[in-house]
Each structure stands twice: as structure tokens, then as C-alpha cells.
Amino acid sequence: MEKMQKKYRLIAEHYAKAIQNGALAEGERLPSLRDITALHGVSISTAVEACRALEKQGYVEAKPRSGYFVRNPIQNISSLKEVFEKKADETDEWINPADYIGVHERISATLSRALTQPLKVDLGGAVCAPSLYPGAALRDNMLRMLRAKPSMYETGPRPDGVRKLKEAISRFLVSRGMHADADAILVTHGCSEALSLALRAVTGPGGVVAIESPTYFGILQIIESLGLKAIEIPTHPGTGMSIDALEFAIAHIGSIQAVVCMPAVQNPIGSIMSDAMKSRMVELCEKHNIALIEDDTYGAFLPSPADARPLKAWDKSGNVIYCNSFNKSLSPGLRLGWLLGGKWHKKIEMLMYAVSRHPEETAQLVVADFMAGGTFNRHMRRLNGLLMQQRTQFVEAILEHFPAGTEVTRPEAGLLVWVRLSDEQSTDSLFERALREGIRICPGSIFSNTNKFSNCLRLSYGMPFDARIESAVKTLARLVREA
Numbered sequence: 001m002e003k004m005q006k007k008y009r010l011i012a013e014h015y016a017k018a019i020q021n022g023a024l025a026e027g028e029r030l031p032s033l034r035d036i037t038a039l040h041g042v043s044i045s046t047a048v049e050a051c052r053a054l055e056k057q058g059y060v061e062a063k064p065r066s067g068y069f070v071r072n073p074i075q076n077i078s079s080l081k082e083v084f085e086k087k088a089d090e091t092d093e094w095i096n097p098a099d100y101i102g103v104h105e106r107i108s109a110t111l112s113r114a115l116t117q118p119l120k121v122d123l124g125g126a127v128c129a130p131s132l133y134p135g136a137a138l139r140d141n142m143l144r145m146l147r148a149k150p151s152m153y154e155t156g157p158r159p160d161g162v163r164k165l166k167e168a169i170s171r172f173l174v175s176r177g178m179h180a181d182a183d184a185i186l187v188t189h190g191c192s193e194a195l196s197l198a199l200r201a202v203t204g205p206g207g208v209v210a211i212e213s214p215t216y217f218g219i220l221q222i223i224e225s226l227g228l229k230a231i232e233i234p235t236h237p238g239t240g241m242s243i244d245a246l247e248f249a250i251a252h253i254g255s256i257q258a259v260v261c262m263p264a265v266q267n268p269i270g271s272i273m274s275d276a277m278k279s280r281m282v283e284l285c286e287k288h289n290i291a292l293i294e295d296d297t298y299g300a301f302l303p304s305p306a307d308a309r310p311l312k313a314w315d316k317s318g319n320v321i322y323c324n325s326f327n328k329s330l331s332p333g334l335r336l337g338w339l340l341g342g343k344w345h346k347k348i349e350m351l352m353y354a355v356s357r358h359p360e361e362t363a364q365l366v367v368a369d370f371m372a373g374g375t376f377n378r379h380m381r382r383l384n385g386l387l388m389q390q391r392t393q394f395v396e397a398i399l400e401h402f403p404a405g406t407e408v409t410r411p412e413a414g415l416l417v418w419v420r421l422s423d424e425q426s427t428d429s430l431f432e433r434a435l436r437e438g439i440r441i442c443p444g445s446i447f448s449n450t451n452k453f454s455n456c457l458r459l460s461y462g463m464p465f466d467a468r469i470e471s472a473v474k475t476l477a478r479l480v481r482e483a
């Protein structure tokens with residue numbers, strides 16, 4: 001019995017691999033049961049078991065009197081549904097099995113719609129109020145630097161970036177509970193470029209990427225711009241991406257090339273993954289040879305960042321690509337980010353050189369000066385304190401003014417809340433009506449390729465809570481009631 005089971009599994013794996021690598025294409029007929037018995041030297045019952053296993057995993061479908069035919073495993077995500085729903089205790093109502101086709105145009109249309117209207121209050125952008133950034137210190141650094149080196153713009157930037165900044169980032173990473181050599185850091189044009197380079201390095205056209213659901217819409221845009229497909233993994237506002245669901249997806253889809261994940265303060269739902277889950281995730285991806293791309297944009301917003309180490313801290317083989325940015329924490333205007341490329345570092349450097357050469361140096365020097373002597377960590381402690389006060393006031397205002405039954409996250413860090421209205425509400429419509437009142441929000445639909453979040457919205461509490469913000473919350477609440 002034991003022997004037979006093993007044999008049928010080996011046969012099923014053999015055909016699963018052939019389907020994954022395209023040798024057996026969608027619609028093609030699997031060898032007949034008689035051929036399988038002859039080819040593999042097994043009994044007919046072993047051949048039947050192998051085919052049934054493939055059917056159960058969604059690789060093939062049986063057609064009466066014709067045999068087994070190859071299905072597209074990516075389109076067959078509905079077979080995941082059952083398992084995701086079985087995990088209901090763990091991931092409650094946020095469960096969201098989804099496949100992915102492309103949402104770039106829809107997101108761009110939504111984002112550009114907001115540019116055409118005069119805005120009174122912007123609750124849509126994931127950014128703090130200008131007054132919360134250390135603008136004066138950064139300006140002083142810039143002027144000092146230009147006075148000290150007036151010929152700054154007469155030569156090109158160094159290929160290896162500004163050493164002082166890389167050393168400052170390396171010191172900052174110690175305060176995130178990890179170690180990275182300055183030479184292992186590549187400075188980029190924000191986290192967007194870092195994520196885009198990382199995905200380009202580890203995937204090929206048509207490749208499949210596992211992402212959180214809901215997720216930051218920029219990741220969906222990058223995925224589409226690179227011609228990739230994605231599977232959305234249910235992500236819980238408390239505990240983050242469901243590793244069980246990811247494991248299931250890996251086992252059933254087979255061809256996942258990368259996982260993109262925000263373990264620290266996920267955008268939009270603010271989840272924070274536990275150390276046990278992070279270690280499991282690193283191990284899982286390593287075991288299946290799947291690149292793990294970590295977006296730590298909001299890691300510096302954690303109340304004690306060293307205690308919530310990034311995934312990269314568990315990485316022993318270079319399988320994790322770590323991406324981060326100063327655009328949310330320090331200065332949206334300088335557009336600076338960085339990455340640690342792990343085993344793909346050289347390839348990523350080459351890709352970046354081919355696409356955008358080296359980032360210009362003034363921004364790097366300004367930030368390096370600012371980070372000297374622990375100023376960045378002091379700035380973050382102050383910023384986080386203010387943001388937590390703003391969060392409390394903002395969440396209370398939502399609970400007070402929105403209709404009963406509205407759910408809102410209360411994130412431990414960051415600047416975003418995720419609000420869920422009753423099922424019949426459409427936040428696409430709310431987005432349009434709010435724009436007419438001069439208020440920008442982010443509708444839930446742009447955070448997924450499914451319609452699972454059409455009654456959700458993301459709001460930012462990055463602006464100090466004042467009468468203007470409270471009035472905007474009241475207006476939104478009125479619009480929700482009127483719908």
C-alpha cells in the first residue's frame with residue numbers, strides 16, 4: 001500500500017512538472033491510463049490514483065470517455081477557495097482568494113481622476129503633512145553641501161553611490177535588528193524602483209508572483225508593467241499574509257517565482273507579522289526556491305523597530321531581497337530608497353544601470369548628513385508619537401460619525417487606516433462623490449484585482465487632526481449615509 005502511494009505520487013509529480021513548465025499545455029490530453037501503466041510500469045489502479053491526484057490539485061480535468069485534459073493552473077484558483085475558507089478561524093472575514101489579470105489602467109484612471117479636481121482635504125495619499133518632515137534641517141544640509149562643493153553638478157554621480165549614505169543606512173539597519181554591509185546596499189529612486197528591479201531580477205515574462213490581498217496598488221502596477229501574473233494571498237489585518245494559504249498556493253500552482261510581502265505595517269491594512277511567521281515564511285520560500293521580496297517601507301514607523309526584525313534578518317542564503325525608502329519617513333521630495341539584493345545583487349545593479357544609471361548625489365549627501373549622529377531615529381520617534389495621537393483622534397472620529405457597523409483598523413504604527421463599510425456600499429462611488437466635495441480617499445478596488453474590497457477604503461491620518469480633518473470625516477460619513 002505504502003509503495004503504491006509513493007509510486008502514484010511520483011507519477012502525479014512528473015505530470016505536474018510537465019504542466020508547470022509548459023511541456024504539456026492547457027487543453028492537451030494526458031497520456032491514457034493504459035499508456036501511463038505501460039510507460040511507468042504500474043498497475044491501472046496506480047495510474048488512476050495519479051490522475052485523480054492531478055485532478056484534485058487542479059492540473060487536469062476529466063472528460064467523460066475522453067480522458068484527462070490539462071487545465072490552466074493559474075486560472076484554476078477556485079480550487080484554492082475551499083482551503084482558504086477552511087482557514088476561516090485564522091483569517092476570518094478578510095479571506096480573499098483571487099486570481100489576477102491586471103489593474104494598472106483602472107488604478108491610473110482613479111489616481112489621475114483625483115488630479116483633475118481642486119482638493120480641500122487629501123485623505124488618499126500615504127504621506128505625512130509637510131510640517132511633520134524635517135524640511136528646515138534638510139534644506140540647511142543642502143545649502144551647506146552646495147557651498148562646500150560648488151562644482152557638484154559639473155561631474156556625474158559615483159557609480160557605487162555615496163559611501164556616507166550607505167554607511168548611515170547600514171547603521172540604521174542595526175536599529176531594525178539586522179546587519180548589512182555598506183557594500184551590499186544599492187541606493188535607488190525610492191522603493192518603487194527597488195521593487196520593480198527586484199521583480200525584474202527574479203521573474204520572467206508570464207511568471208507568477210504571490211502578493212498580499214489587499215496590497216499597495218503600486219505593486220499591482222509594477223506586476224502588470226512587467227507582464228507578470230499574480231495570485232492574491234489572504235492577508236489578515238492583525239497577523240499579515242496567511243502562510244498556510246501561501247503554502248497551499250505554492251503546492252497547487254507550483255510555478256510561483258516570487259512572493260512580495262510587507263511584514264511590518266502592511267499597506268493598506270497595517271498588519272504586523274510575528275517573528276514565528278516571518279521565520280516560517282523565509283524557510284518556506286527558501287525550500288521552494290521562490291524569491292522573497294520584502295517591502296519594509298513602514299518598518300521605521302514601528303514603535304520599537306529592533307524588536308520587529310525584517311524577514312531579511314532570517315535570511316541565510318540571500319533568497320530575500322529587502323526594499324526600503326525614505327519617502328514616507330523622511331522626505332517625499334528627495335525620492336530616495338535602497339535595496340539589499342541578496343543573491344541577485346549583481347544582476348539588480350546591472351538592471352538599474354541599464355535603465356536609469358546612478359541616482360544623483362545631492363539627495364544622498366543631504367540624507368547622509370541628516371542621519372549622522374542618530375538624528376533619523378530621533379526624528380522617527382517624534383514622528384511616530386505624533387502619528388499615534390493623530391491615529392487615535394482620527395479613528396475615534398470615524399467611529400463617532402460613520403454609520404453603526406462600520407469597521408476600522410487601529411494600526412499599531414504607520415499612517416493609514418482601512419475602513420470597511422456595509423456590504424452594499426461602493427467606495428468607487430464614494431470616491432467620486434467625495435471628490436466633488438474636495439476630499440480625496442482611496443477606494444478599496446485599487447488594492448486588488450478582485451472585487452472583494454469594493455466596500456472598503458483606505459484613509460491617511462498623516463495630517464494633524466484639526467477642524468478641517470474632522471469636517472472631512474463628517475462629510476464622508478454623510479455621503480456614506482446618503483448612499
Ligand SMILES: Cc1ncc(COP(=O)(O)O)c(C=O)c1O
Pocket residue numbers: 126189190191192193216218262267295297298324325326327328336337
Ligand atoms: C508599501 C509601499 N511600498 C512602496 C511604496 C513606494 O515607495 P516610494 O515612494 O519610495 O517609491 C509605497 C508608497 O506609497 C508604499 O506604501
